[in-house]
Each structure stands twice: as structure tokens, then as C-alpha cells.
Amino acid sequence: VTRQFIRSLSSSAAIKHVTIIGGGLMGAGIAQVAASTGHSVVLVDTSEDILKKSAKGIESSLKRVAKKKFAEKPEDGEAFIQKVLKNISTSTDAASVVQGTDLVVDAIVENLKVKQDLFGALDKAAPEHTIFASNTSSLSIADIASSTARLDRFGGLHFFNPVPMMKLVEVIKAPGTSQQTFDALLEFSKALGKHPVSCKDTPGFIVNRLLVPYMLEAVRLHERGHGSKEDIDVAMKLGAGYPMGPFELLDYVGLDTSKFIIDGWHEKDPDNPLFAPSPLLNKLVAEGKLGKKTGEGFYKHK
Ligand code: NAI
Structure with a gap:
């Protein structure tokens, strides 16, 4: 029991700093939700221009959230927006920012080779404890993970569009994913205020x-x-x-x-x-x- 308790403490303490790769529709949404729930987030994309657009999109989405959530007190809404935005930084160099990260989430193009290349490179740059997860809708997590040497610290985190609105996260346990990694991903999903469900690494998981x-x-x-x-x-x-x-x-x-x-x-x-x-x-x-x-x-x- 004690060991289990310590392990649960260490896994829930684990994910504080998150790196989201891909600042498109899904990545921006995931970054917004993670930052809104107190995580420190780095959002990565291929160019500063794209990142500027992502940041703008996040800000206007936060304004909509704040308008609803703080309808009575607009000044609290403004403070909320500023606090969340402070939790997000951006970068075009994934390898340099993953050095202090607990979790990397990929929300780049749905292409196996491109995802494998990304994780293969990050595997060398990221610390031992860092968990890798893909937001892929249709690819196999095991296929993506095969470009890395951290199969035990690799899983799936499948969000739904629009991320700030949709409550569900499918958490995928591939054959190589350790129980500790899977539990950490479940805990992280809950920390985002989402409802996780457990999935196996099969085509389309449950929903799709x-x-x-x-x-x-x-x-x-x-x-x-x-x-x-x-x-x-x-x-x-x-x-x-x-x-x-x-x-x-x-x-x-x-x-x-x-x-x-x-x-x-x-x-x-x-x-x-x-x-x-x-x-x-x-x-x-x-x-x-x-x-x-x-x-x-x-x-x-x-
Ligand atoms: P998107 O096209 O809106 O965004 C992808 C972003 O990734 C773009 O900003 C692009 O510049 C960037 N990117 C591409 N290659 C990159 C690289 N090597 N490094 C850094 N950034 C890179 O795509 P979307 O819709 O956000 O989808 C992303 C992922 O999420 C895909 O795997 C997709 O299957 C999955 N997904 C999509 C859902 C949807 O409803 N659109 C729902 C759930 C998952």
C-alpha cells in the first residue's frame, strides 16, 4: 500500500510542465486547457507566424470562456485571462524546450513518418522521466512509439474538437505502455478537468x-x-x-x-x-x- 501510495504521489506530482507540439486546431486547444488548469505550457510549431496565430486564437477563446465564467465580475475575467496566458510560452525548437518537460503531446499532422521523426528526435533530447503522448486520431500508438527507446513511457491522449468544450479524453495504453505511465496520463486528463476513458491501441480507439x-x-x-x-x-x-x-x-x-x-x-x-x-x-x-x-x-x- 505504501509503495502504491508513493507511486501515486510521484506520478500525480509528475506532470506539471507540458510541451505541446503543433499549434493548430487541436494543439492550441490542448495548450489552452492545460494552461487554464495551472500547468506550465510550451507550445511548439514550425514558424513564429503560426505561433502568433495560435496565441491569438487561444486569447479569443479564453475571452469567450471568461465572459461566461465571470459574467458578474469582468475584472476577474481579465485577471483569469492574464494568468492563463502567463502559463504559455512558445517556441519553434522542440528539442531545446523539452529538456525541462514532464509530458510531450503531439498534435502535428496526421502522418506516421512525420510523427516518428518528431518523437525519434525528441527521445534523444528529453529527460528520462518525460512521458510522450500522441493525439493521433487514426494511427497506431505503437507504430509512432517505435521510433523511440521509451515504449514504457509512451501512450495516447486523444482529445476532441473543440478541446475547451469537449469533456472526453481517450487515454490509450499501447502494449508497451507501463501502468505507471498510463496512470499518470489518466491523472493528467483529470487535472485538465476532463473525463478520461481507457482504450486499447486499436484503430479509432472507441469513439472513431x-x-x-x-x-x-x-x-x-x-x-x-x-x-x-x-x-x-x-x-x-x-x-x-x-x-x-x-x-x-x-x-x-x-x-x-x-x-x-x-x-x-x-x-x-x-x-x-x-x-x-x-x-x-x-x-x-x-x-x-x-x-x-x-x-x-x-x-x-x-
Ligand atoms: P492542424 O493542421 O490544425 O494543426 C497541425 C499543426 O502542426 C500545424 O499548425 C502545423 O504547422 C504543425 N506542424 C506540422 N508538422 C510539425 C512539426 N514537425 N513540428 C511542429 N509543428 C508541426 O491539425 P489538427 O486538426 O490540430 O490535428 C492535429 C492532430 O490531432 C492530428 O494527429 C489529428 O489526427 C489529431 N486530431 C484531430 C482532431 C480534429 O478534430 N481535428 C481530433 C482529435 C485528434
Whole structure:
């Protein structure tokens, strides 16, 4: 019991300083939430310009949070924003900033080779105790970790968009991940005010493994002529209580992102009919109709 107690103390004391690599949609959100909960954060990206944009995005998101949280006392809101921003610094040189870090979270492009190169390089620069985690949506944690010599201190931390709003974090235990690392990642997720769930290192973990085939099934149902997009969306909202229908969700997630995920799984498991590519989805992507971000996907957007 004593040893367990000491270990729990040391693991919960462990993650105070966090390095987030990638200041895009997800990385900026993770940095914001970590800084808001008292962690010291370094946000890394490839250029100062991108980092300036990330910082601006974080500031305006914090303003929205403060407006709600401190509606009665705007001056407390301003103090909150300043305190959180003080917890964040930025850098374009990951290797030099990981030297004092307890946890590195990758939120860079969804590309195995690029993630392996990143962690391979950081493995040499980071201290022994530093835990590495990836926010990948569709890649295998073990594949990413294989470029390092710290398989026991490597796991998955899968956040959801928008990070400040979404309560869930999937914490992934790869075959090599030690129990201590896994526990530290669970504790860290709770310290962020999130609700962690435990996942194995399997394609899509829990949420995307169920959600992506479901969305593809909706496309196939429509392709067979068994329902209009509009009717399928209404049916799933009113009949299953989903906040968005599958076609609305595909447009929100991005058709290219959805195609990338399903293609990756199909390549690994070609006999699984749930991972089969969809001609309609492929056609829309080829036409550059990627969803909300391009103004058109399954629907037209203003
Ligand atoms: P994003 O494109 O908005 O941001 C990626 C950022 O990483 C960019 O700012 C880019 O300049 C930077 N970057 C790329 N290579 C880098 C490198 N070698 N070093 C430092 N910075 C680098 O992408 P997003 O959407 O934030 O996704 C990031 C990761 O999070 C991906 O692995 C994705 O699968 C995952 N994810 C995405 C979700 C989403 O809803 N968009 C949800 C959950 C996970």
C-alpha cells in the first residue's frame, strides 16, 4: 500500500510542465486547457507566424470562456485571462524546450513518418522521466512509439474538437505502455478537468471506431438509394437523439479527414466491410468538396 501510495504521489506530482507540439486546431486547444488548469505550457510549431496565430486564437477563446465564467465580475475575467496566458510560452525548437518537460503531446499532422521523426528526435533530447503522448486520431500508438527507446513511457491522449468544450479524453495504453505511465496520463486528463476513458491501441480507439463506420454506413445507405441525406440526418437526430446527422457530421469533420481515416484502416484490414471505401465520398473529395471548410461537402455552407 505504501509503495502504491508513493507511486501515486510521484506520478500525480509528475506532470506539471507540458510541451505541446503543433499549434493548430487541436494543439492550441490542448495548450489552452492545460494552461487554464495551472500547468506550465510550451507550445511548439514550425514558424513564429503560426505561433502568433495560435496565441491569438487561444486569447479569443479564453475571452469567450471568461465572459461566461465571470459574467458578474469582468475584472476577474481579465485577471483569469492574464494568468492563463502567463502559463504559455512558445517556441519553434522542440528539442531545446523539452529538456525541462514532464509530458510531450503531439498534435502535428496526421502522418506516421512525420510523427516518428518528431518523437525519434525528441527521445534523444528529453529527460528520462518525460512521458510522450500522441493525439493521433487514426494511427497506431505503437507504430509512432517505435521510433523511440521509451515504449514504457509512451501512450495516447486523444482529445476532441473543440478541446475547451469537449469533456472526453481517450487515454490509450499501447502494449508497451507501463501502468505507471498510463496512470499518470489518466491523472493528467483529470487535472485538465476532463473525463478520461481507457482504450486499447486499436484503430479509432472507441469513439472513431464506432463513429467513422457509422458515417460511412450512412453514405452507403444513401448510395443504395435507400434515403436522402436530409432524411437520414433528420432520422438520426430525431430518432436516435444525435445532435448532428451523419452527413452534417461528415461536413463538420471534413470529408478529406474522414477519407484519410477510412483509407488507412482499409489498407491495414482490407477484408473488413466496415472499412470499405465509399465511391461517393471519394468523388466529393476529388472535386475538392471537403465540407464546411471549403464551403461545400454533402451540403452547401455559407
Ligand atoms: P492542424 O493542421 O490544425 O494543426 C497541425 C499543426 O502542426 C500545424 O499548425 C502545423 O504547422 C504543425 N506542424 C506540422 N508538422 C510539425 C512539426 N514537425 N513540428 C511542429 N509543428 C508541426 O491539425 P489538427 O486538426 O490540430 O490535428 C492535429 C492532430 O490531432 C492530428 O494527429 C489529428 O489526427 C489529431 N486530431 C484531430 C482532431 C480534429 O478534430 N481535428 C481530433 C482529435 C485528434
